[in-house]
Amino acid sequence: MAKSTNPDTPMAVKQRGVTMKDVAKHAGVSRTAVSFVLSNRENASISEETRTRINDAVQELGYRPNAGARALASRRSDWYGIVTEIVTAPFAVDIIKGAQDQAWLDRRFLLIAPSDQADAVGPNEGLEDAATEKLLEQRVEGLLYAATFHRGVHVPESANEVPTVLINCFDADGKLPSIVPDERGGGRVAVERLLQAGHTRIGVINLDPVIPAAVGRLEGAREALAAAGLELDPELVVSGYATADGGYDAACQILDRYPQKERPTALFCLNDRMAMGAYDAIKERGLTIPGDIAVIGFDNQELIAAYLRPKLTTVALPFEKMGALGVQTLAALTAGQPILADQQLVDCPLLERSSV
Template sequence: MTSPLATGKVTMSDVARHAKVSRTAVSFALSDPEHPSVSAETRQRILEAVADLGYRPNAGARALASRRSDWYGLVTEIVTAPFAVNIIKGAQDRAWHDRRFVLIASSEGDGDMEEAAVEKLLEQRVEGLLYAATWHRAVKVPDIAHEVPTVLVNCFDADGVLPSIVPDEVAGGRRATERLLAAGHRRIGLITFDSDIPAAIGRRDGYSSALRAAGGDLDDELVVGGGATATDGYAAAVRLLDLPVPPTAIFCANDRMAMGAYDAIKERGLTIPGDISVVGFDNQELISAYLRPSLTTVALPFEEMGARGVDLLSELTSGQVTGPLQVVVDCPLVERSSVRP
């Protein structure tokens, strides 16, 4: 007869025979370390048998029996995108702290693939889902996601039903502008997005509120729509620099546009931050840390949003929700070298 060690298919019954106990005792000992019907001596014998035989519990069977799998699913559009990686890291680190694990599925922004990804994760009996977007917006998740607790990360439910974790765009825009005000600037340009996405609205509102709080007047000619790319940022910065009275500082609504603004400023023979200060937004490190001078920017808290998503999902799966169903996460300033002292 072939031994279970030879086939690698060690069962609970094999463990029971090896430990000279009932299969029920093995089940109790492994599923509930404090089960009153299993003595400490018997439990120790069972654990030694598990180690001797290399037994690994069947996760699917255990999930069915306990209605817990210790797995969360995470669906995101592009797993390899820089921001998605940080969301994944935050979620995985926080889940691991709670001895849970995250299964990751990429949807590539395709609706059919997204639904299939959710379906596959549910087949693995995940206890809950994180749905993460690469940019902040309203989303419509597949209907089947409602079968388990689901938390949206860096996006919010268009139907207003599912809880979400989103960045504080307004506070981030205000913080960027306040940094320039603190450096003595009063004529501050804003290069913003053309579209009315939450980032555009929130960051502009933060800019406006900071100027008002400082007693300044809002000047529409200092606000230029610039798309979202470095090329857009360059064109917008040229328009600002061509004004009869150009700004002494520019707040760019993302780091890519700040990169374009750098080129426009340097083409005029101006220096950063000597002649003009620049602040970005996103903290896209492949850009902000390697521009010369390095870019002072406001960070989108992707890693923290991933972690907070797991926290909220844990509350939902345990039935112990204690906070609001939309969590707004602060966007901190990352100080570098593009604002004059």
């Protein structure tokens, strides 16, 4: 790329937009009157006649307010910023959708800044800081941080200058409000569903046991079993890589370890990708789903769950709802209202399909 010698060349077409002054002149009133009418001030005394005259002028001239100028004068920008690696790793992109939709309904704009950009100094070195800084330069009224998977994070210092909410992650220092999925509840409903279908011997294909998702989901599974007077057989829990291959290997282990009588009749896969691999292991052995083995997943990755055959019953991560709730929480914070709790858990609902 050639370095521009003059970065200031304003060659862009300068389409001098119509301003309030133009509207005022066209309607034969003062700019103040126009401002009053457009901002619907209740205590402003403008006669109905001039009001319509102004509105007509707005229509005729195609006036469009200048959001930036308004922000400058009113000292409120109607912008939230969201810092996220999701743009790059789109697994949890529904967070953005939920946040975006909610922001749009509130007539606010969501400025998205990536937290894992290539022009960084080192790997993960000051990226979020740069993103945060950029957003603050835009005078966002609040900040959101969103992660692709449930985990602890550190947010830049400067985030403290403005209300901040974490989505699908939590502050390792425990100061900031956060919105996270109720992993435990999800694990519980999954196993409850299997129990309800008559399964008592349930294999679990586990994730890396230290991540919050694994901890919570497994705990939920234990709770559900306990409520039915059962215990989780440690031998039936096998961890693997969070991939289809990992799920395949783990499922093979579980399925081949026992004679048919003792073989589990159901598998709780802690994510859908592993369930995908488990499907293959099951089918390879001439077994049917859900006839011989019921399978339940987690995450509800649409592209997998809805297209596996049979379609996968799974527990959904409420990405969209978390995004929306994040914006709502932020709106409350910026309005000075108290928020419900420092950590809000969002339900992980069961999605019935055909694998149980």
